[in-house]
Amino acid sequence: MNKTKKRFTEAYLGIxxxxxLAFVVAPLLLxxxxxxxxxxxxxxxxxxxxxxxxxxxLAMTVNSIWYAFLITVMTLAIAYPLALCLTKLKHRQFWLxxxxxxxxxxLLLKTYAFIGLLGKDGLLNRALEGIxxxxxxxxxxxxxxxxxxxxxxxxxxxxxxxxxxxxxxxxLPAASxxxxxxxxxxxxxxxxxxxxxxxxxxxxxxxxxxxxxxMITRLIGGNKVIxxxxxxxxxxxxxxxxxxxxxxxxxxxxxxxxxMALTNDKQKKKRGGRK
Amino acid sequence: MKKLMMALLFVxxxxxxxxxxxxxxxxxxxxxSSQKGETLTFYNWGDYIDPxxxxxxxxxxxxxxxxxxxxxxxxxxxxxxxxxTNYDLAVPSDYMVAKLTKxxxxxKLDKSKLTGMDHVNPxxxxxxxxxxxxxxxxxxxxxxxxxxxxxxxxxxxxxxWSSIWSEQYxxxxxxxxxxxxxxxxxxxxxxxxxxxxxxxxxxxxxxxLSSLMPxxxxxxxxxxKLYMAQGEADLAVTYSGEAKIAMEQNKDLAYTVPKDGSNLxxxxxxxxxxxxxxxxxxxxxxxLNRPDVAAKNADYIGYATPNQKAYQLLPKSVKSDKAFYPExxxxxxxxxxxxxxxxxxxxxxxxxxEFKLGKS
Amino acid sequence: MKVxxxxxLSFCFFLLYAPILFLVVYSFNQGETMQTFDGFSxxxxxxxxxxxxxxxxxxxxxxxxxxxxxxxxxIGTIGALAIFRTQRxxxxxxxxxxxxxxxxxxDVIIGAAFLILMTALGLKMGFLTVxxxxxxxxxxxxxxMVLPKLQEMNQDLALAASDLGAKPTEVLxxxxxxxxxxxxxxxxxxxxxxxxxxxxxxxxxxxxxxxTLAVEVYSRARQGxxxxxxxxxxxxxxxxxxxVLAYYAYSQKKQGQKTKLKEKVx
Numbered sequence: 001m002n003k004t005k006k007r008f009t010e011a012y013l014g015i016x017x018x019x020x021l022a023f024v025v026a027p028l029l030l031x032x033x034x035x036x037x038x039x040x041x042x043x044x045x046x047x048x049x050x051x052x053x054x055x056x057x058l059a060m061t062v063n064s065i066w067y068a069f070l071i072t073v074m075t076l077a078i079a080y081p082l083a084l085c086l087t088k089l090k091h092r093q094f095w096l097x098x099x100x101x102x103x104x105x106x107l108l109l110k111t112y113a114f115i116g117l118l119g120k121d122g123l124l125n126r127a128l129e130g131i132x133x134x135x136x137x138x139x140x141x142x143x144x145x146x147x148x149x150x151x152x153x154x155x156x157x158x159x160x161x162x163x164x165x166x167x168x169x170x171x172l173p174a175a176s177x178x179x180x181x182x183x184x185x186x187x188x189x190x191x192x193x194x195x196x197x198x199x200x201x202x203x204x205x206x207x208x209x210x211x212x213x214x215m216i217t218r219l220i221g222g223n224k225v226i227x228x229x230x231x232x233x234x235x236x237x238x239x240x241x242x243x244x245x246x247x248x249x250x251x252x253x254x255x256x257x258x259x260m261a262l263t264n265d266k267q268k269k270k271r272g273g274r275k
Numbered sequence: 276m277k278k279l280m281m282a283l284l285f286v287x288x289x290x291x292x293x294x295x296x297x298x299x300x301x302x303x304x305x306x307x308s309s310q311k312g313e314t315l316t317f318y319n320w321g322d323y324i325d326p327x328x329x330x331x332x333x334x335x336x337x338x339x340x341x342x343x344x345x346x347x348x349x350x351x352x353x354x355x356x357x358x359x360t361n362y363d364l365a366v367p368s369d370y371m372v373a374k375l376t377k378x379x380x381x382x383k384l385d386k387s388k389l390t391g392m393d394h395v396n397p398x399x400x401x402x403x404x405x406x407x408x409x410x411x412x413x414x415x416x417x418x419x420x421x422x423x424x425x426x427x428x429x430x431x432x433x434x435x436w437s438s439i440w441s442e443q444y445x446x447x448x449x450x451x452x453x454x455x456x457x458x459x460x461x462x463x464x465x466x467x468x469x470x471x472x473x474x475x476x477x478x479x480x481x482x483x484l485s486s487l488m489p490x491x492x493x494x495x496x497x498x499x500k501l502y503m504a505q506g507e508a509d510l511a512v513t514y515s516g517e518a519k520i521a522m523e524q525n526k527d528l529a530y531t532v533p534k535d536g537s538n539l540x541x542x543x544x545x546x547x548x549x550x551x552x553x554x555x556x557x558x559x560x561x562x563l564n565r566p567d568v569a570a571k572n573a574d575y576i577g578y579a580t581p582n583q584k585a586y587q588l589l590p591k592s593v594k595s596d597k598a599f600y601p602e603x604x605x606x607x608x609x610x611x612x613x614x615x616x617x618x619x620x621x622x623x624x625x626x627x628x629e630f631k632l633g634k635s
Numbered sequence: 636m637k638v639x640x641x642x643x644l645s646f647c648f649f650l651l652y653a654p655i656l657f658l659v660v661y662s663f664n665q666g667e668t669m670q671t672f673d674g675f676s677x678x679x680x681x682x683x684x685x686x687x688x689x690x691x692x693x694x695x696x697x698x699x700x701x702x703x704x705x706x707x708x709x710i711g712t713i714g715a716l717a718i719f720r721t722q723r724x725x726x727x728x729x730x731x732x733x734x735x736x737x738x739x740x741x742d743v744i745i746g747a748a749f750l751i752l753m754t755a756l757g758l759k760m761g762f763l764t765v766x767x768x769x770x771x772x773x774x775x776x777x778x779x780m781v782l783p784k785l786q787e788m789n790q791d792l793a794l795a796a797s798d799l800g801a802k803p804t805e806v807l808x809x810x811x812x813x814x815x816x817x818x819x820x821x822x823x824x825x826x827x828x829x830x831x832x833x834x835x836x837x838x839x840x841x842x843x844x845x846x847t848l849a850v851e852v853y854s855r856a857r858q859g860x861x862x863x864x865x866x867x868x869x870x871x872x873x874x875x876x877x878x879v880l881a882y883y884a885y886s887q888k889k890q891g892q893k894t895k896l897k898e899k900v901x
Binding site for chain 2: 667668669670686687688690691694695697698701702705747750751753754758759760761764808809812813816819820823838839841842843844846850851852853854855856857858859861878882886
Binding site: 004005008009012013015016017019020022023024025026027028030031078081082084085086088089091093094097098099100101102103104105106107108109110112113114116117123151154155156159160163164166167197198200201204205208209211212214229232233236237242245246249252253256257260261 | 783
């Protein structure tokens, strides 16, 4: 029996490995070669040297990480309670699908809608005026940028958390309450730790792509925040310096791998502790 | 497992449904030109032609047109350079024509097969990006200028580029996100050329540009017209084409080209070297050059046409619009972008990037 | 249900649907822009109906999204199983990192790399190349959605099943897959989202008459996106809504009360 299982695993690895080779490893090698192949200089580390000694690029790196962090935190803050509420609904799967539905509308179009909503005479400002606040500049602010980014990423955070919450044995929170824990304590000590795998997946699926976000920074942020995603886009599409663009890409990928390795180790220690 | 199987079945049903619809649509689409003509692939900006022109063209000539779209010159360049698709006709802007020509990606035009070239205003022929028009035929043209809200800004104060540095426009200005355009206007305001390749000049321009920052509200792309139309900012540096669209949406907007000169941009028709249906491509170029067709197209797009005869056919209100068909004295001061090499493209871009980062 | 929960749900759904509602309302605008509402009209729907080129593109887009998500879900689930069963820690970690490479790479990089690879292979750009690309960039998200489900799964379950004489295929279809099905569904829907929304990658690998809605919309940005696209989005949303409702109602009826029990198998 074990032999067949092993053969299965090998087959899985084969299929998945083939995809990895063709669509991940090969492009990755291409990227690496391109980043080292500096036009006019042949193979050299010049791009990497330029990147790590240039003020603007380092500033953009810090920007990218900082804003990806902010977006992740904001999305998590909205998504966790939402997922929690969703699990308590009667037709929860239906409501969950309603959370995903808006993501099927074209992103550019939704951004245009936000421009209309957040504008000087937009609905939000009119509503604010109605309550008595004066109208204020919303577009081109960090707040607006974060809001729209969180909007886009929300379903990617809700879904894994929701799935993790559903898997929690309903007896556990019940037991905790029976033992006299307040619902806040139950949430903190029982539900939150048990939903950790979902939160982790959510954080990954939001944080990693947010590092290279670019469109929203221009459309809603008015280029007040410039991230590495913007820089890469410019190198590929404006200056057509693919070599340097690839360099930034490689740096991003290494940074991603590092963060993953770090968070993973922590996770394991925690698990070991609990056992 | 049952749940998974059911979902799978559902997806298959949907796929079958769509295949059916696709078949139905393809049957419905066949009707206009039942002749078995060649299909030419036209690579253009999205919505950059009156669609009825294409169907009329098919009816008249029997060639079918496959309209494919791109959203930036550079992206189009990559697609044409890489191959994988045989584009028969493309619409690059001025500097990109130079770049494509230099890379040997364009087919030389056989002048004997072109009709209607004499309709084109000589002003727009033989430009520095491609002398002699051996590879390109102008499609539309325009300028870089200032779009402003008449109710908030006094247009008579916008005589030259330096006026946007004025303190009264603090936090009221939008800029188009393009290194070449913004540094170019700064160079013009200092009496230099938009194609300046002198480090000292560029450094001086960068210095002047950084003092513009207090006035800048945001640096945006295509969505600039949306922002101006909804009154988000009072003035903006942008292209005449963008300005035209914004002005149609908001009557308070006006457009002006500063007197100290500006950039003249041209979008052009070219035939890539790998084109598979050159005959059809020539037919379409000639069709688009026909005065009545060019006028119809200009009316639909709203950009300025380089076709003199077509210009004559346009409504009077359009013809006399100085903002989009400026008088000769301004036309004489317009400069076309030359294609920079990698080094200068990068230098301009880095300077602009530093400007953008120096913001907050 | 507590008041605060109700409030949060309403707030979130308001946030999610406010821009959508905005788009829907303006699809009925008599005017041409999303700035002022000049009165009710169906004109943008009529424009859409007459625009067979756009309709063709929409069908292409949906077909592509469904097919690519389906294939990506299958390969992604297999990938998650592969990563999960890998014993060596280093290999596991490398596989996971490689999996996430496509997630962190901006679309332009992926698009350009795929374009170079596919032209090197001598492929003709079109539906097939776009399908391959979409499958490729949707797989990582499926893996990320399925993998935690596998890790949470009680391993004794599979072991017990095989001890009781179940063949590996049976363990897979009767035990493993049902338990991780919520992750698989999540992966499929996220893949659908990725595919429907992708512009940059599609742009690079498309050609020869094949186009998708995202490419069309983005390339219209310079000329201004017309309300016809709003009308189209409204219709698509409505259709999606009806489908979701129908599917949900059907599955509810079929499974009845069993659902809750089944979910708790572990």
